[in-house]
Amino acid sequence: xxxxxxxxxxxxxxxxxxxxxxxxxxxxxxxxxxxxxxxxxxxxxxxxxxxxxxxxxxxxxxxxxxxxxxxxxxxxxxxxxxx
Numbered sequence: 001x002x003x004x005x006x007x008x009x010x011x012x013x014x015x016x017x018x019x020x021x022x023x024x025x026x027x028x029x030x031x032x033x034x035x036x037x038x039x040x041x042x043x044x045x046x047x048x049x050x051x052x053x054x055x056x057x058x059x060x061x062x063x064x065x066x067x068x069x070x071x072x073x074x075x076x077x078x079x080x081x082x083x
Contacts, residue, residue, distance in 0.1 A: 002047070002075065005029025008068055011056045012037065026053060026065075030072035047080045048072045 005027035014021035021037040030053065034043040046052075050072040057064045 002031075002080065003029055004031050004033070004045075008065060009056070009062070011060060024056065026056060026068065028068060028071070030068055030075055047075050047082065049076060 008026045008028050010023050010025040012021055013024050019036055019038065022043060023035045023037055025033040025035070026048065027033065030048045032046040032048045032052070034046070035041065036043055050069045053069050053072050054064050
């Protein structure tokens with residue numbers, strides 16, 4: 001078990017989903033929590049891949065959190081992919 005961790009950052013993501021935009025919350029343990037922006041309902045929890053974390057920060061012009069990316073890399077090496 002890896003645990004959820006603490007909230008590091010959250011990003012508004014709109015990919016044109018029929019239910020509207022989502023809030024993607026990145027945690028210190030490399031987990032992404034996805035909520036629907038309009039309904040505030042939980043959509044899913046993901047064990048993030050390193051590139052996935054980098055993409056959020058790069059798209060928003062923020063520095064990539066190296067420690068969270070390292071955690072995500074460890075998860076990938078250990079074969080973690082679902083919660």
